[in-house]
Amino acid sequence: MTPSSPDTPKAVQVTDLSVDLGGRLVLRGIDLRIRPGEVVAVLGTNGSGKSTLVRTIVGLLQAARGEVRLFGTPVPRFRQWSRIGYVPQRITAAGGVPATVHEVVSSGLLSQRRLFRPLSAAQKSAVDQSLELVDMADRRKDAVAELSGGQQQRVLIARALVSDPELLMLDEPTAGVDLASQDIFAEAIRERVARGTTVIMVSHDLGPMDALIDRSIVLRRGRVVYDGPPHASQTHAHVHPHVVDDEQRGWLS
């Protein structure tokens, strides 16, 4: 971890963030700085606010207090969405009408497409590459609804990667996904990380992604209770935040 000067824009900068959902405070006073190139796991039990944090960072939820900046720009004014790749928490990638793997992945390019224009040749090859990366190229013409859960999740990862994002946000990417698919997209993420992509991953169980993580953040009841290098006890299904920085211990008592 190289020290960066304080004025280089962070990939994500969260300042004193509180979020309330239906009158209940789900996040309280979160402060985070994530440098470009970091691979961060956000851990915590159900209801600890992990997904809320990610959803607020990408602008799907509004901050009740505090601020989120992406690449130095406050989220409400942020417009360079092609720099962000987002994989929402999903059980299925299918809608009410059949759609092919290729069609779903192509929709990841919308941040770069102009209205009333067909896909360019470069964009088509980006879709093919992205499908190759998650090992779904041979299923490109199949309907997503016919795929297994793990394959659908791989399609969603391909959709997020197709725009070649600088910041990748994954919300529970491994939930309910078979090991074969987990391995494949750990490989896809590793390839992105090698190219300097910043990754923020919410998870219960990191599985094969474990080795990629260089920082973990543990949330508990909407607060950060651990922020530092990952260690073994966190990578299992149950997160026990034994290690707490001295100055943060007060929150738990």
Place this chain on the structure above:
Amino acid sequence: MTLFELEFMQRALLAGLLTGLSAPAIGTYLVQRRLALMGDGIGHIAITGVALGLLTGTAPVLTAILVAIVGASAIELIRARGKTSGDVALSLLFYGGIAGGVLLIGLAGQGAATLNTYLFGSLTTVSASDLYVVVGLAAVVLIVAIGLGPQLFAVCQDEEFARVTGLRVQLLNLLIAVMAAVTVTVAMRTVGLLLVSALMVVPVATAQQLTRSFRSTFTTACGIGVLVCLAGIITSYNANVAPGATIVVLALACFVVAAIAGALVRRRRAVQAPLADEEPEVGVPGPEPHVVTDEHPHAHSQKCGHPKVEHGDHVDYVHDGHLHAAHGDHWDEH
């Protein structure tokens, strides 16, 4: 003189062709968003619009389109604000629309007969000026539905993802609602307000029995829409029955045929490639190969001195760094 030479039939067929194209086009997006009944809801609201037109003496088509747009936008806004789910928002407008319509018709002093021409369509009374309006509106709907296809597809497929790609999701949702309202009023003269939703949904449901992609569902649905509209109008002329109802019955018949054909095709595919959907279980350790120890001088027991390890349903013994487990009359490496 054949029916194609009759001027009113030419107009009817042209109106039917445009309805058959535009209703399934916008209907595909509604079905994809799982708001298949939205067309029906808007149809009910448009009844209030028609009644308002009759009451105030303005053109019912004009008031219908305005009230339908307001109602469709209201459904969208109520849905987007979160507290009320899409189907509840819809049902509120269903009831409001039909109650308002009946109330206003009564005030206007018009009977059920006038309302009927809008509820079930009256193709043969389509005038030349009606036709211009229908052509114009249908063209707008088709240009939007095809030209903004990728954007609308993304919004209907996964709204949250679409927002993170920077699309103006609220605006596009509103656009779909307004297009649906326009389509309903276009179809008001052909199939009528009560049956318009059928033309938006049934061709799409029929197409998706046989298709795998969104694009082919879209085009097949439009094709089916045009087919049933033209066939329905011709049949209704020959058999002297109501055109709107004939169109919808034909569409449903197509659905039944496609559902059966689709089931047969899928079954055939499944028989031909029974393992196509199964993935290789990469990464899952397979059962350990059954390795028998070369030679084993003694039987492990409580007393042999080798440490014991509980292993599922049996006990292994640590023997020179290996695990030995009893298997019949010999010992396996575990």
